[in-house]
């Protein structure tokens with residue numbers, strides 16, 4: 538099992554992994570998103586591969602901020618359901634932490650939905666602690682007003 542950078546060829550695997558998180562972008566949309574992520578500065582996207590099969594992925598980025606030191610945000614982490622509890626998630630997070638150290642970040646932060654109790658147990662187990670609970674808000678933008 539090894540961790541390697543996400544590649545454009547991973548589109549099909551990413552579709553499957555995102556479905557496990559409850560997201561179902563079509564392949565055209567996801568192709569564009571992968572392109573954006575691969576081109577973005579200070580963005581980390583990696584997959585776990587076992588015997589030529591992608592079994593997990595992680596996506597993180599650096600967030601500069603005014604009120605806080607530079608932190609790395611974990612945007613998504615998922616391991617295929619039948620491959621869980623085999624230390625793959627831990628390895629993906631270790632590779633993210635190594636990348637974060639390399640770019641000079643001093644902290645990793647992430648949001649996890651309150652109903653993802655498995656994820657909470659996992660993060661606590663690998664050394665994360667609960668900072669806060671918060672409302673997560675959004676507003677759709679009318680692109681015709683650009």
Ligand SMILES: CC(C)(COP(=O)(O)OP(=O)(O)OC[C@H]1O[C@@H](n2cnc3c(N)ncnc32)[C@H](O)[C@@H]1OP(=O)(O)O)[C@@H](O)C(=O)NCCC(=O)NCCS
Nearest residue numbers: 614615616621622623624625626627649655656658659662
């Ligand atoms: C969360 C997730 C990534 C964990 O990946 P994983 O490969 O199964 O986890 P690991 O095998 O690396 O576990 C690392 C440690 O956490 C523990 N752990 C993992 N899942 C756990 C759970 N549900 N309850 C208790 N402990 C757990 C493991 O026992 C292991 O402990 P150890 O080092 O003492 O043996 C995986 O369950 C997943 O993809 N879940 C669905 C998606 C999700 O919730 N993603 C996070 C969204 S923010």
